[in-house]
Every structure is written in structure tokens, then in C-alpha cells.
Amino acid sequence: MKYLHTMVRVTDIDESLNFYCNNFDLVEYSRKDHEKGRFTLVFLCAPGDVEYAKENRAPLLELTYNWPTDGEEPEVYTGGRNFGHLAYSVENIYETCQKLMDAGVVINRPPHDGHMAFVRSPDGISIEILQQGDDLPAQEPWTSMGNTGEW
Numbered sequence: 001m002k003y004l005h006t007m008v009r010v011t012d013i014d015e016s017l018n019f020y021c022n023n024f025d026l027v028e029y030s031r032k033d034h035e036k037g038r039f040t041l042v043f044l045c046a047p048g049d050v051e052y053a054k055e056n057r058a059p060l061l062e063l064t065y066n067w068p069t070d071g072e073e074p075e076v077y078t079g080g081r082n083f084g085h086l087a088y089s090v091e092n093i094y095e096t097c098q099k100l101m102d103a104g105v106v107i108n109r110p111p112h113d114g115h116m117a118f119v120r121s122p123d124g125i126s127i128e129i130l131q132q133g134d135d136l137p138a139q140e141p142w143t144s145m146g147n148t149g150e151w
Contacts, residue, residue, distance in 0.1 A: 005043065005060035006086060008125050011074045013040060013065040015122045020044055020061070023103050024088065024127075029053050029060060038067040046088065061086065077123050085118070085126035093117060093131040094139055108151035110142045118151030126151055 010016040020026045026044040033040045042063040045053040053060060068074045090096040093111045100119055101107055108126075109118035114136035117129040 002056070002058060004058045005062045007062040007064055008083070008086075008121070008123065009064050009066065009075075009077050010121075010123050011076050012122065013042065013063065016063055016065075017042065019105070019122050020063070023100055023105055026061065040065040040067070079124065083125060085128050087128040087130060089130045089132045091132055093129060093136060094142060096129055097142070106148055107145070108149050109147050110145035111136075112138070112143055112145070114138055114142075120149070120151065 017028070021028060021044065025047060027047055027050055029043040029045045029050070031040065031042045042065070043053075043057075044061045044063065045059065049059055052058075066075060093114060093116075097107050097111055097117050105119050107117055107119055109116070111117040111129070111131070115131050119127050119129065121127060
């Protein structure tokens with residue numbers, strides 16, 4: 001058995017790509033518009049997984065955008081939390097969280113401990129951010145920040 005990908009439905013493909021690619025630095029691996037089925041699939045991967053993804057088509061994050069019917073608004077997906085979460089490790093959790101905050105992303109669970117943080121995507125998908133290797137020493141303002149919303 002081999003892990004391939006996780007699929008999440010998105011309401012606004014551009015907003016989601018901005019979130020995942022510009023804020024999380026994921027790389028767009030492939031994209032396909034399915035005219036007959038009226039949907040777009042965009043596969044993303046972590047920068048360190050690009051070569052592996054080329055060989056194995058895994059591990060990937062699949063964003064699925066269902067095209068609205070003419071004159072209708074895109075479907076809004078709620079819940080997200082029942083999905084669980086995506087998880088990514090980063091070289092420096094404090095720098096990553098600061099970059100996300102600077103981009104307007106709410107840090108729902110700040111990295112109080114230099115180890116773990118949570119944010120949510122534009123479609124409410126919970127994303128866990130983990131420090132690679134040893135935890136970083138506790139550091140302000142993160143240590144004093146309270147949790148916000150659900151994560």
C-alpha cells in the first residue's frame with residue numbers, strides 16, 4: 001500500500017492557491033480542467049517532495065474546484081473540522097507563523113511550545129504545522145498568545 005494524496009474541495013481556486021502556494025510555499029505539481037465533469041483538479045506538493053512526486057505521483061494535496069452552474073455562486077463548503085487536518089513540518093515554526101500572520105492568516109493555535117501550531121485554509125481545513133527536529137526554545141510573542149477559534 002502507498003499513500004497518494006488528500007483531496008479537499010475549495011470554493012475559490014485562486015484564493016486557495018494563494019494560501020497554499022504563497023503562504024505555505026507548496027508547489028503546483030499539475031492541473032487539469034475537466035470540461036465534461038465541470039471541475040478542476042490541482043495537485044500540490046511540498047518543495048522537498050517535487051522529485052519524488054514526479055516519480056510516484058505522491059505525496060500530493062489535491063484541490064478540487066467544482067465549477068458553478070451558469071449564473072450560480074460557487075458552492076461553499078462548511079465543516080472542515082470533521083476532515084481532521086493536514087500536517088506539514090517546517091524548518092522554523094516561528095518564521096513560518098510570522099509569514100502566515102503577515103499574510104493575514106489567523107494563527108488559531110500559536111506555537112507556544114516551539115513545536116506545533118494550527119491554522120485554517122480559506123475553506124476551513126485545519127492545518128497542523130510542526131517544527132522539524134527538536135522543538136525551538138519558547139519565544140515571545142508566541143508563548144503569551146492565546147488560542148483563537150477552532151483548530
